[in-house]
Amino acid sequence: MVPPKKVKALSRADAEAIFSRFHEIEPEPRGELDYVNAFTLLVAVVLSAQATDAGVNKATKKLFALAPSPAAMVALGVEGIEDHIKTIGLFRGKARNVFALSQILIDQHGGEVPEARDALEALPGVGRKTANVVLNIWFKQPTIAVDTHLFRVGNRTGLAPGKTPLEVEKALHKKVPARFMLHAHHWLILHGRYICKARKPECWRCPIAQWCRFEPKTPPPNTLLPKHV
Template sequence: MTPVQIESFFARLAAANPEPKSELEHVNAFTLLVAVVLSAQATDKGVNKATRALFEQVTTPQAMLELGEDGLKEHIKTIGLFNSKARNVIALSEQLVRDHGGAVPADRAALEALPGVGRKTANVVLNVAFGQPTMAVDTHIFRVANRTGLAPGKTPRAVEDGLLKVVPPAYLLHAHHWLILHGRYTCTARKPKCDTCPAHDLCPRLGVAC
């Protein structure tokens, strides 16, 4: 995409959804962090179903430690890899209490030092909880960036770096949400809904059977 096309692409996504939100339910930065850790290889819908009752009871790292690993497992046992995820959540809660006074740090290095937290998770927390213009590249963003020519790359990090370079500053704060939602509901993996895409005329797939 050219710079003019990219500007138009995000302008259309913004017009359709001016204030995009994370679909992971949470009540504060800690519950967001937990939800994102649990969402690895799981759907947001499945995580929300499992955490709804959990987050009514647990909203701080100390409360999570008091619940304990076995108690946490009872809440999240419907989520894939729940055993290892429960261990990580308890371990990161211990680290937050010990090293950060029970607060979630607004710092990438500190977040990535937590058990079960990688770059993508850190990017989500920095963006959603702290309003930083990060780009959390999941499978949806990776697909959209490559399929549309917005920011082609062979790895998530390459796509992230490419997007940070080409997304206009005015759209950067919400860009990763717009792209995730676009990939999840419109520019889908198997049968992209090109006929309802607001930016179909800007896409290199134009004229190619979707």
């Protein structure tokens, strides 16, 4: 992730206003990965590294129909998994990780996805971000998964300035009101994906622009057109 430009952190009152606005717009935000149970959620998140959710969903539709459990996934073998995820970036390494984590779930966790962070992060291909997604979505824990979108939004807006994903995550845990914590990372990721974009943020339609520290804010498209003489 690119080191962010330093901005002044927003106040707790501003953070309260921002998440209140997000809640007004979408009280129950959802992630965009498709899954049918805790295991397929875990696999989908592992596969989503450096890939789009839409691309992962397309590849996993048939995969999850055939292998919705660790035992079924192991039965496919690495090559069988590869055959279904060839359209996803880094598919060979991801296939090996999915096979290996499935075997570990069988051997060490009775075929179930563990609820403990340490156990999740010990699985092949699973880092802190992936563990946070699973803990949040499936186990309803108030974790925050910092991807590139959330990292950008946290720094650009002033909500949670930080040089690393972990710094941003810790800053958000201090800043986000407790009642909004469960959905905080979904709101911020979706905001970064569709409005606060990397190259040209759509500030003219941003619902939290009045509190955001980003300057200069991008004007509406019609003001970017050349003026006729």
